[in-house]
Amino acid sequence: MKKIVLYVGAFLFSIAGYAQQALWGGGDIVSPQINKDNSVTFRILAPKASKVEIEGDFLPAQKIKTPFGEVEAPGRVQLKEGKNGVWEYTSSILPSEMYNYSVYVNDFKTTDPSNVYQNRDIATITNYFLIGNGQADLYMVQDVPHGTVSKVWYNCPTLGMERRLTVYTPAGYESSNKKYPVLYLLHGAGGDENAWVEQGRAAQIMDNLIAQGKAEPMIVVMPNGNGAQQAAPGEAPNSMVKPQFMNPKTMDGEIEKAFPDIIKFVEKTYRVKKDKNNRAICGLSMGGFHSLYISAYYPNKFGYVGLFSAATSKQINNKNTSDVYENLDQKLATQFSNPPRLYWIGIGKTDFLYKDNIDFRKQLDEKGYKYTYVETDGGHIWRNWRVYLTEFAPLLFK
Structure with missing residues (x-):
């Protein structure tokens, strides 16, 4: 009987561990980090990448051509590689607003793995963050x-x-x-x-x-x-x-x-x-x-x-x-x-x-x-x- 209890306990423990594996898979990287002056620091762990970029509506817009004419699209900027394969970029001081962004690793578009806050706009998933003390307070x-x-x-x-x-x-x-x-x-x-x-x-x-x-x-x-x-x-x-x-x-x-x-x-x-x-x-x-x-x-x-x-x-x-x-x-x-x-x-x-x-x-x-x-x-x-x-x-x- 004691063996059965031990087996059941071990089985349940393994299920709990499997169910919570996402907890152990998360790192301690903070991204985005909203700084005291309302600049924002992004950090992406990509040790084998040759290029990492952020595309966001807080950057100077780029012009693209569409069937509806030329329209504005979010700008893009490169991150710098630092220690342990963590790439980093700090924005300029940003006004209060809600901002959206995506990550490009070697031109592959993805989301920021350290930021769980995401939105879908049509077929595109982007991360977002808010800077308060102004319009975004609403x-x-x-x-x-x-x-x-x-x-x-x-x-x-x-x-x-x-x-x-x-x-x-x-x-x-x-x-x-x-x-x-x-x-x-x-x-x-x-x-x-x-x-x-x-x-x-x-x-x-x-x-x-x-x-x-x-x-x-x-x-x-x-x-x-x-x-x-x-x-x-x-x-x-x-x-x-x-x-x-x-x-x-x-x-x-x-x-x-x-x-x-x-x-x-x-x-x-x-x-x-x-x-x-x-x-x-x-x-x-x-x-x-x-x-x-x-x-x-x-x-x-x-x-x-x-x-x-x-x-x-x-x-x-x-x-x-x-x-x-x-x-x-x-x-x-x-x-x-x-x-x-x-x-x-x-x-x-x-x-x-x-x-x-x-x-x-x-x-x-x-x-x-x-x-x-x-x-x-x-x-x-x-x-x-x-x-x-x-x-x-x-x-x-x-």
């Missing part, structure tokens, strides 16, 4: 009341499938009988219902703005804007596929026509105010395109509209004949005959959509339609879109 988890983030399935008869939303309810929602306004927050091309809570830090932003009294408590609904998808890749039946930039049924009118299914579900499921002036819609890039056309196609649905680095009518496939995109001038005339309380446009100075946004603003100016315009540095990047959300949300439902 992106950090602070000691404030926290809302709830839920992944919720709803029926979408227009698209003929069950689909998923990410829904943020503010602190106190579960314990109150109060009704709340709703912000519909839309992602860009290649994104999904996870994008704004992961890359966009939407939950942290809303928690902190509400706690500071800068934003009204509101429900934030983040749909999947890819009309052929039920949910994010890997999170729906038969969806273990590589994420791609352009998905079927994204800018063909289908998502716009299906949007009332989302509103109907939200207003049936949550305690919300159901009038135009308690609904807002905004989005980045393709999501800005959707926001523009959804709000114009349903002119009495939204009292607040936000276009973040928005695509415009020029991005519509010429073969597309959906009535959603036809007669925009007439649709805008109807929308602005009883205008939104806020029509907000934000764009980066080096965004590849900058000229298109100028043209769209001229279209609004010629008709005397009032809007708020914000111009920032930088291009078509999450850094801008997070800032836009922090500026747009406080203006809602006042």
Whole structure:
């Protein structure tokens, strides 16, 4: 009997050791290390490498050519090899922000093995870090009341499938009988219902703005804007596929026509105010395109509209004949005959959509339609879109 107990004990110990092998495999390398002056030191153990580089959005941007024109991409810098095969690089002093980066070892792209904090943007995994005492304080988890983030399935008869939303309810929602306004927050091309809570830090932003009294408590609904998808890749039946930039049924009118299914579900499921002036819609890039056309196609649905680095009518496939995109001038005339309380446009100075946004603003100016315009540095990047959300949300439902 004693032998059996010993064998069982040894077996269990071996299983525990196997299960926790990741603990013993970790080293004592600290990377990234945020220094007192807000410079950042990176360390990569690569004793047999001939070259190690960091690519990140905290470095001077490089220009690359794409089918959409020349765009900015994260810069790259080489690390220096030190003792014991540890390569190292210290950045310049960085302003408060959330930064993303990747590692290249002999031109092989990978992540920083010492940094467990990662995000997926379309099909790319990158590490990230935050530097506080400024803008990024809004992106950090602070000691404030926290809302709830839920992944919720709803029926979408227009698209003929069950689909998923990410829904943020503010602190106190579960314990109150109060009704709340709703912000519909839309992602860009290649994104999904996870994008704004992961890359966009939407939950942290809303928690902190509400706690500071800068934003009204509101429900934030983040749909999947890819009309052929039920949910994010890997999170729906038969969806273990590589994420791609352009998905079927994204800018063909289908998502716009299906949007009332989302509103109907939200207003049936949550305690919300159901009038135009308690609904807002905004989005980045393709999501800005959707926001523009959804709000114009349903002119009495939204009292607040936000276009973040928005695509415009020029991005519509010429073969597309959906009535959603036809007669925009007439649709805008109807929308602005009883205008939104806020029509907000934000764009980066080096965004590849900058000229298109100028043209769209001229279209609004010629008709005397009032809007708020914000111009920032930088291009078509999450850094801008997070800032836009922090500026747009406080203006809602006042």
